[in-house]
Structure formats: structure tokens, C-alpha cells
Amino acid sequence: MKRMVAFLTVPMIAISLTGCRKFVPLIKNSDERITNEPENTTVSEESSAEAPQMQSCTVGNISFEVPCDWEPIEGFEGSFTSPDKKTAFQLQGESILGSYSPEEFFDDLADSYSSSYTISYKDEDISSITTADGTECFAGRIQMTANKVLFDIDVLIAPDKNTVLTFASQCSEDREPSADIRDVTRTAVFNIGTEDMASGRKFSMSDGTEIHLNNDGNFRYFKEAGKTDSNYFEGTYETFYGQSAFDRIVSMTEYGLTEEELEQTLSANMNGYSIGGSSPLDYLESSGAIEPSEKEYFRICKDTFYAIVLKTTSLNEDNIISDSDNTVLFLGYYLPELQQFDMLNANSYNYTQWTEIK
Numbered sequence: 443m444k445r446m447v448a449f450l451t452v453p454m455i456a457i458s459l460t461g462c463r464k465f466v467p468l469i470k471n472s473d474e475r476i477t478n479e480p481e482n483t484t485v486s487e488e489s490s491a492e493a494p495q496m497q498s499c500t501v502g503n504i505s506f507e508v509p510c511d512w513e514p515i516e517g518f519e520g521s522f523t524s525p526d527k528k529t530a531f532q533l534q535g536e537s538i539l540g541s542y543s544p545e546e547f548f549d550d551l552a553d554s555y556s557s558s559y560t561i562s563y564k565d566e567d568i569s570s571i572t573t574a575d576g577t578e579c580f581a582g583r584i585q586m587t588a589n590k591v592l593f594d595i596d597v598l599i600a601p602d603k604n605t606v607l608t609f610a611s612q613c614s615e616d617r618e619p620s621a622d623i624r625d626v627t628r629t630a631v632f633n634i635g636t637e638d639m640a641s642g643r644k645f646s647m648s649d650g651t652e653i654h655l656n657n658d659g660n661f662r663y664f665k666e667a668g669k670t671d672s673n674y675f676e677g678t679y680e681t682f683y684g685q686s687a688f689d690r691i692v693s694m695t696e697y698g699l700t701e702e703e704l705e706q707t708l709s710a711n712m713n714g715y716s717i718g719g720s721s722p723l724d725y726l727e728s729s730g731a732i733e734p735s736e737k738e739y740f741r742i743c744k745d746t747f748y749a750i751v752l753k754t755t756s757l758n759e760d761n762i763i764s765d766s767d768n769t770v771l772f773l774g775y776y777l778p779e780l781q782q783f784d785m786l787n788a789n790s791y792n793y794t795q796w797t798e799i800k
Contacts (some may be wrong), residue, residue: 495510500633501533504605505631508522528614528620529621536607538741539599542794547688552584555586559588561584564582564585573628574630575632583595587615590614592615592619594621594623595609604712605741607627642656648797649792660678661679674757678755683749711742715740726738747774748772750773752771781798
């Protein structure tokens with residue numbers, strides 16, 4: 443059986459531990475009113491007859507909810523104060539998980555805090571948690587003090603999103619926070635890898651070809667971009683992303699890829715993905731490191747991993763149509779920073795970059 447070489451990138455981007463920057467004091471005097479919303483923060487209100495009114499805050503790719511009577515803090519994106527102004531709450535930081543395990547990240551983060559803060563409590567083990575959008579995560583609590591301020595930190599780790607968040611509350615160390623920060627953590631929504639970015643779209647490819655993935659499940663693959671009158675393959679296609687992409691690839695046994703190999707490849711790319719990938723042997727056997735300046739790296743995660751299966755039925759060449767029976771598997775990542783796919787043709791082992799034709 444022919445065996446495909448899985449693609450990966452030598453991880454060269456340094457891991458930036460979430461929340462390692464200094465916590466900015468956010469507690470205001472109780473008589474000081476704070477009414478302005480933080481810049482670049484989207485806030486919307488929702489009401490329910492049976493539940494407290496909540497407001498939704500979006501910071502970058504993350505959304506979460508807090509009670510409507512919490513007031514945004516001017517100049518601090520994603521930060522709020524309780525009605526009595528005695529507790530501040532914030533989305534304190536975000537980073538990639540990279541090749542860390544969730545447990546390793548949590549422990550290393552706590553160690554990094556201990557150099558600047560007094561750790562009064564740390565969960566011995568992280569626990570499983572499902573956020574509001576159904577993302578399976580891990581969470582751990584760290585409590586620490588500095589300058590008579592108590593920081594109650596909830597570390598939320600989402601492996602499939604390659605993301606770590608820290609939600610934090612802070613108040614005077616002689617008080618209790620006015621609400622449990624875990625109640626905020628549970629409302630998290632990750633706006634990463636949430637929709638099919640391939641189906642129903644047209645793409646030009648870096649090798650000079652062009653593909654139309656039509657809404658009806660049919661495709662046309664043109665041999666020359668911009669020339670769509672003849673010389674094309676056509677047939678049906680299927681698009682998978684996230685875990686479903688893993689499942690589909692493993693089911694295509696002719697390519698010889700296992701779930702474990704796909705997970706290992708994903709893990710190796712989590713620190714930073716470069717266009718065109720590389721061989722696993724480059725990663726495992728390379729005696730010298732690649733200088734970070736040599737390549738540009740991008741953030742990927744399991745939910746931005748794609749498998750696109752093309753099943754050709756006919757070939758139109760110079761307006762002469764003939765039968766064609768072939769299956770081609772493309773697999774790779776959608777890169778939001780570039781709004782582009784980087785895809786490996788598993789039949790020919792060639793990479794192409796797919797750019798949407800608007």
C-alpha cells in the first residue's frame with residue numbers, strides 16, 4: 443500500500459503564557475461612576491423572562507456574557523465592574539496552547555505567576571468543562587494576592603481551538619468577589635473554526651488552476667485559472683473540517699493515515715504553521731533549528747483543519763467530454779490571517795494555496 447507522508451511544520455514560535463503580563467488595578471472608588479464602553483468592544487444586550495438580563499462582550503475571536511448591571515471600564519477592553527464598584531472582572535489574556543498539554547500549560551502558568559504574586563490557592567488538577575458554544579475545554583483556578591489585592595483567576599484551555607484564556611476577578615484581599623468568575627468562564631464562545639469556509643465558494647490556486655465548489659455539491663476543476671469554457675474536470679465533492687475531517691481521512695484507508703498520526707501532526711503544527719508544511723523527518727531528525735526569521739508562521743487549530751474529497755465523473759477537454767472516475771483528497775488548514783487555504787493534494791503530494799474568488 444502506498445503510504446502518504448504526513449505534513450507538519452517545525453515549531454519555532456515561542457509559547458506566550460496567557461496572563462503573564464502584570465495585572466492592571468481596575469478597582470475604582472465606590473462613588474466613581476464608569477459608564478463608557480471599552481474601545482473596540484462589541485456589547486449587545488439580551489433579555490429573558492426567566493433569567494437575569496445579560497450583555498455579550500466580544501474581544502477579537504472570543505465572546506462572553508456578564509450581567510447587564512456590570513459596567514464596562516473605559517480604556518480596558520473586555521473589563522467590567524460590579525454595581526458596587528468593589529469587584530472588577532475581565533478577560534485578562536489569550537494565547538495559543540501550542541505543543542503544551544493542558545496540564546503542563548496550567549502548571550507553568552501558575553509557576554510564572556509565583557514570581558510576581560503570592561499564590562494562595564491553585565487547583566491540583568484541571569477539570570473538564572463545556573462552554574456555551576459546546577467547546578470541550580479544561581479549566582483550573584488560581585488565586586493570588588499582591589499589594590492587598592486578591593486576584594481570582596480562571597484558566598480556560600481549549601485544545602481544539604489551540605487557545606488558552608484567563609478570566610479574572612479582582613477585589614480587596616479582605617473581601618470576597620461579588621460573583622464567581624467561573625460563571626463568566628462558562629459563557630465563553632470561540633469564534634474560531636465555526637463555519638465551513640470552502641463549500642459554495644470559488645478559488646484560484648497557486649499552481650495556476652481554479653476550482654468551483656458549487657452549492658449543489660458539484661465541482662468544476664479548471665486546468666487554467668480564468669478560462670472556464672473548457673478543459674476542466676467535474677464531479678461531486680464533500681467538505682469536512684475539525685474532528686469530522688480526521689474521521690473522514692482515517693476512513694479512507696488507501697491513504698494509510700491513522701488518528702494518532704493526524705493528532706501528532708496537528709500537535710507539531712500548533713506552535714506555528716508555515717505555508718507548504720514539511721516532512722515529519724525534518725521535524726524528528728533535523729540536527730539544526732530553523733531560524734524564526736526564515737519563515738512566516740500562522741495560528742492553526744483542529745477546527746481549522748480541512749479535508750476536501752473530489753470525486754470526478756467526467757473530463758471536458760477542448761469541448762470533448764469523456765468519462766473520468768477518480769478520487770482526490772485535499773487536506774490542510776484554513777488560515778484566517780490570510781483568508782486562504784494551504785492544501786496538500788494527497789494523491790500528488792503537492793501543496794497549493796487556495797484564494798477565494800470574490
